Amino acid sequence: MEQKPSSPTLFELAHCTTQMHAQQTAAQQTAAAPQTHARELLDRLNRLIKLAQAQASGMNMSFLxxxxxxxxxxxxxxxxxxxxxxxxxxxxxxxxxxxxxxxxxxxxxxxxxxxxxxPFSVLDGRTTLLSWNGTMFEYLMPLLLKRVFSGSLLETAYKAAVARHINYGKARGIPWGISEAAFSALDNNKVYQYQAFGVPGLGLKRGLEQDLVVAPYASMLALPIAPQKAVANLKALESIGMLGRFGFFDSIDYTRQRRPEGERGVIIYATMAHHQGMSLVAINNFLNNNLM
Structure with missing residues (x-):
């Protein structure tokens, strides 16, 4: 079976060599444009890397x-x-x-x-390390940059948290993955409001059962723990209109008090840069052997 050639990476495209002539045709200039844009973007990324490194090295966290x-x-x-x-x-x-x-x-x-x-509790037959809000973010965000150590307390916590989220969504007939996200409430400037949502029992905070907001990036964070279930859940979210031009929308609000009559849930047509960033890192780690 013939394999299609893969697309070049940004680095490969930026370093492509082209035969430049003194008299370039318009077609030649158009062909070279992607390489020029790639080099400019790579230069910008390298400047951002140096800036981030300088800020990180100059910071002392003991201040807090x-x-x-x-x-x-x-x-x-x-x-x-x-x-x-x-x-x-x-x-x-x-x-x-x-x-x-x-x-x-x-x-x-x-x-x-x-x-x-x-703090511990037993949820769904599992001994589970508890958090404050019961969000996927609290448990899984650090995995973007840290390894999972087999048999550790934290590995047990990751698996138990994901299992609890899956069971909670299944019991309510909705996709799973609850975390902090935008929800169906607007301020005076018509901007979506934002707060932490979680699974009751998994979080110690009271009142978690009052809201039901599902965020696709929570499934992305679960890729290293339950990849097949995470992908299946993302497909379920896509099937109900959660995938837009720039990726998944931030959330879908199933809270009864905030959804219009006759609607199952309210899609929040917004994208959060940090949620998209976490999603990209999670996907990159999953596809490239935990690159980060």
């Missing part, structure tokens, strides 16, 4: 660390010149990626990792 509690504050109050009084204190949190980096850079002591809370 409470040495007495051995925890990171959620932020710094500029008006009052003090750390906020709330803390990232769960292991099952997206913030553990910051903890990991800070410890690796010696910005904070190793003991910080063991200070992070590890």
């Amino acid at each position: 660390f409470d040495a007495e509690r051995r925890l990171f504050s959620i932020g710094y109050n500029v008006q009052e010149c003090r750390l906020d009084g709330s803390y990232y204190d769960f292991l099952a949190s997206e913030a553990r990626l910051a903890s990991y980096v800070a410890i690796a850079r010696s910005d904070v002591p190793n003991e910080h990792w063991f200070t992070l809370g590890r």
